Every structure is written in C-alpha cells, then in structure tokens.
Amino acid sequence: MKDLSLHILDIVRNSVEAHASEIAVYMSIDTENVLTIEFRDNGRGMSAEMVRNVTDPFVTTRTTRKVGMGLPLLKMNAELTGGSLHVQSELAKGTAVRARFNLLHIDCMPFGDLGGVFAQLLGGNPDRRFIFSFEANSGEFAVDSAEVWAMMEETGISQLKIVRFLKEMINENLAEIGFSANYISKVR
Numbered sequence: 056m057k058d059l060s061l062h063i064l065d066i067v068r069n070s071v072e073a074h075a076s077e078i079a080v081y082m083s084i085d086t087e088n089v090l091t092i093e094f095r096d097n098g099r100g101m102s103a104e105m106v107r108n109v110t111d112p113f114v115t116t117r118t119t120r121k122v123g124m125g126l127p128l129l130k131m132n133a134e135l136t137g138g139s140l141h142v143q144s145e146l147a148k149g150t151a152v153r154a155r156f157n158l159l160h161i162d163c164m165p166f167g168d169l170g171g172v173f174a175q176l177l178g179g180n181p182d183r184r185f186i187f188s189f190e191a192n193s194g195e196f197a198v199d200s201a202e203v204w205a206m207m208e209e210t211g212i213s214q215l216k217i218v219r220f221l222k223e224m225i226n227e228n229l230a231e232i233g234f235s236a237n238y239i240s241k242v243r
C-alpha cells in the first residue's frame with residue numbers, strides 16, 4: 056500500500072464484502088497533528104476471536120480462515136508512525152475500525168488521491184449509503200451519498216460526471232482544511 060487513500064479503499068471494501076448497507080468514514084486531524092481514520096459499518100460483523108486474529112495474520116491457523124493482509128498492513132503502517140489500530144466488532148451488528156497516524160512522523164505515508172478514492176467508492180456502490188466526514192482545525196465538511204444521488208436525480212447530470220465532480224470537490228475541500236499533500240511542510 057503506497058498511500059493512505061489506498062488503505063481506505065481496502066478497508067471500505069471489507070465493509071462492502073461484509074454486506075454493509077451503511078458505511079461511514081470519519082477523518083480528523085487534531086491539534087497534535089494526529090490523523091484519526093474511523094470506519095463504521097452495519098455489516099455482518101466478526102466474532103471476538105476473529106477480531107483478535109484479524110490484526111495479526113501470523114497467530115491464525117490457515118484452516119480457520121483465509122489469511123488477509125488489509126488490516127495487518129494498516130496496523131503496521133499506523134504503528135510505524137507511533138500510531139495504532141483498534142478493531143471493534145459484533146456479529147450481525149457491524150464493525151468499527153479506528154486507525155491513528157502521527158502525520159509528522161518521517162514514516163507516515165502520504166494522503167494520496169483521497170477525493171478519487173471516495174468518489175470511486177460512492178459511484179461504484181450505488182446500493183450503499185456512504186457518509187464521509189472530514190474535520191481539521193481550520194474547518195470541516197461531509198459527503199452523504201443520499202444527497203449526491205438526490206442531486207443527480209434533480210439535475211439529470213450523468214453518474215460519470217457526478218463522480219468526476221465529487222473527486223474534484225472533495226480534493227479541493229480537503230486542501231482548504233489542511234488535508235493536503237504538503238501537510239508536513241506546511242506545519243513545520
């Protein structure tokens with residue numbers, strides 16, 4: 056995984072595969088330059104044993120489940136910055152994954168094309184409800200897929216154009232509140 060946006064794509068795919076109908080991603084940067092990415096879904100959830108195993112692929116025997124790398128890699132990359140990964144889940148209820156990254160750490164990955172990833176997730180899964188929310192010291196904004204589809208109906212704009220517009224809109228808003236590629240050089 057070369058940037059945070061690809062991690063986000065990967066973790067949201069887990070929620071889609073778990074048949075979640077509602078998926079939320081909350082991203083925030085606090086005054087200590089710690090980025091928190093929180094994923095919440097109402098998918099099939101995991102047992103307590105599964106939760107223990109998902110973040111550590113090497114304690115799991117291959118017979119009990121297939122070995123995935125999405126969560127272990129996210130954990131590794133978060134911990135490399137002095138951050139953390141926390142997974143909370145309940146069968147038939149849903150899952151919450153919280154990753155923390157120290158943005159000033161030399162090993163912190165770049166953001167990547169966050170707008171592109173969020174637009175792709177929303178546009179590619181029209182049957183799910185997505186909430187994406189972003190918060191930093193200088194502002195906040197959110198995207199709700201229900202509002203995006205309502206706007207599409209009202210205006211008659213094609214889905215392709217909506218997705219392109221979303222990508223630009225999200226990236227511009229993110230840059231404005233400080234989630235930009237040159238975050239580190241700006242705060243130093």
Ligand SMILES: Nc1ncnc2c1ncn2[C@@H]1O[C@H](COP(=O)(O)OP(=O)(O)OP(=O)(O)O)[C@@H](O)[C@H]1O
Pocket residue numbers: 065069070073096098099100101109121122123124125126127149150
């Ligand atoms: N949001 C979720 N809801 C329910 N189960 C989940 C969720 N996220 C992960 N899991 C379970 O944990 C397993 C491991 O997830 P992980 O992302 O680490 O690997 P993977 O998805 O199996 O494979 P990879 O991501 O490497 O393609 C999944 O196969 C799934 O069974």
Ligand SMILES: [Mg+2]
Pocket residue numbers: 065066068069123124125126
């Ligand atoms: Mg996965």
